[in-house]
Amino acid sequence: MAAAGRPSRTAQSLPAPSSKLTAACFFVLLLPFLLTEGVAVAEALSIGVNYGQIANNLPSPARVSWLLRSMRISKVKLYDADPNVLRAFLGTGVEFVVGIGNEAVPSMTSPAAAQAWLQQHVVPHLLSGARISCVTVGNEVFKGNDTALQAAVLPAMVSVHRALSALGLQGRVNVTTAHSLDIMGPSFPPSSGAFHPAALGHLRPFLAFLSATRSPFLINCYPYFAYKEDPARVPLEYVLFQPNAGVADPRTGLRYDNMLYAQVDAVYAAIQALGYTDVEVKVSETGWPSRGDPDEPGATPEYAGTYIRNLLQRIEMKQGTPLRPATPVDVYVFALFNENLKPGPASERNYGLFYPDGTPVYNVGLHGYLPPMLVSNAARQVIQLFTLVAIASVAFVLSA
Known part of the structure; x- marks a missing residue:
């Protein structure tokens, strides 16, 4: 020295x-x-993310663009068609699913209204270089009792699809809607999956539309809800993708080691029971809350991190379900941020991967960077x- x-x-x-x-x-x-x-x-990841904005403390879309690119996320699902978000991601190659809110669905049955919506919310961004692959018409419309909304969703989808065709976008942007698992009747064993009788009248022509337009069936799946309702009988390992003996479907002999794949295959079985084998099922939402009310067992950062981490590993392995092993499961995680203005129980405000300041809620190996500020245009x-x-x-x- x-x-x-x-x-x-x-x-x-x-x-x-x-x-x-x-x-x-x-x-x-x-x-x-x-x-x-x-x-x-x-080198984008295979998994997508839901970018909800029911909050008053979220970072600007330009900063979020930086965060998602640093995480190598290339698929984003919106619940609207926020122009600030779409502009912030121009040139990044990120692919978007944009949405028409439930409140606007009835008006979309008008061809003129559908074309006007696309001309305002989709076409300018596509011309600027944005990647928009799908328009969702409504979200979980069969979860409530709004029969007028339920009756309007398919005509609105047809109207939007025809407007896309008139604009020369047929085949480039598809049209669908996202369902909750409430649309299901029996779902276990998966091979017995069937839609709720009250929804059948809507779903038969809906599936015919999806088949004809090669659009996916979107389902929001939350194994957490099953665990929350009966934690004493639902094995935690089974819902968290942890090692377990699994459950065999007595009709098919297929073995399921996690609930999410069983739920997806139950939806496939319900679709096939109506005569359709060419409609792909995609998971438009899944997640686990990191915090909840006293009557929401399992809503902890530890369990949330375990669920998302193990899900990421399986998706990156391009796994299929036992019924469709050759078709990798397409998943959008819910959600990017905790959203402090969402109504309902505490869990509803705590599904985020990140706090609004960019701090991870738990560690799942996604190393993202949210810049402290971003300059103006x-x-x-x-x-x-x-x-x-x-x-x-x-x-x-x-x-x-």
Whole structure:
């Protein structure tokens, strides 16, 4: 070790870095930060995420764009068609599902209204380079007792689909709606899956539409709800994708080691029972709350983290269900953030992967970065101009 106050022999032998090299290294380090906007997601994960915004403390869409790209998330589902979100993700390659809210579904039965909605909420963003693959018409419309809404959803979907065709977007953007598991009657064993009798009149023509347009059947699946209702009888390992003996379907002999896959296959069985084998089932929502009321057992960060972590591992393995082993399960996790204005029990406000400040609620291996601030569009243009000047300056310095 060199004596105090005396430079070591090794240090004396190193030449001082040139100003050219220093400038070039500084610029190389700075460049990624200057050019972050518009960078596409590389080596994207297979899983998608629901980006809800029922809150008053969420970061700006531009910052969220940075967060999701740093996590390598390339599929996002919205419950509306927020133009601020779609603009913030331009050039990133992130694929969106956008939604028409339940309150607007009845008006969408009008062809003129459907075309006007698309012209305002979809077409401008597609022309700007956004990736929009699907429009959901309503959400969980069969969960309540609004018979007028339930009767309007399929005509509205047909109207939106025809409007897309008139705009030359047929095959590029499909149309569907998302259901809750309340639409099911029997669901276990999975091979006995059947739709609730009250929904059958709507679902027969609905499935015919999905089959004809090659659109997916979206289902919101929450094994947590089953555990919450009967924690003494529902094995925690079975709902959390942890090692367990599994449950065999006595009719098919297929063995299920987790509830989510059993729920998905029950939906497949219900669809097949109505004569359709070409409709794909996708999980439009699934998640686990990290906090709940006293009467909501299992709503803890530990269990939520276990559920999401194990789900991520299976999705990245491109697993299929026992009934459809060759078809990887397509899943959108609910949700990106805790949403403090959602009504209902405490669990409803605590499904997020992140707190609004970008801190992970629990660790599942998704390492994201939410920047503390993001410049305005005008300032960003100045930075981009500065970047061009800097490139020219470095080139001049290195050539001198």
